[in-house]
Amino acid sequence: MRLDKYLKVARILKRRTVSKDLADHQRVLINGKTAKPASEVNVGDLITVIFGQRQLTVRVTETAQYTRKEDAASMYEVVEEKRVELE
Template identity: 55%
Template sequence: MRIDKFLKLSRIIKRRAVAKDLADQGRIEINDKRAKSAANVGTNDLITIHFGNKTLVVRVLKLAEIVKKDEAQDMYEVVSESYQQDDKEG
């Protein structure tokens, strides 16, 4: 399954176009390798997403073409979530 589609179906990212843009900007990695929006993801893959000052790492648990909202979280598990502080001094 394409990474942009997985992120949308799992509701990690609300819109596929946003997931595609993040991937095309080099802010998504699959198993520590930079991923394009068309890159395939499989079960047990680690996905790292860099949102501004937040980094989210999730493990893919299952793939599904049709997912209900309350089942979306069953597609992945959060491995880590970290925030980077701004080091600007004022």
């Protein structure tokens, strides 16, 4: 599954265009490497999203093309959430 679609379907970000913009600006990492919007996401991957002064790292537990709002949180588990200082 594409990274931008996964972030939207899992409801980590609200819109796919926001996911794409963050990835285009090198603010999304998959397993510690900068990711593009079309990067492939697989179960077990660690995704780090940096937005504003917040950094969220999640582990992918499931990839589904569609999900209900109630089930979206089961697609990932939060590994780390922290504030980061801007340079």
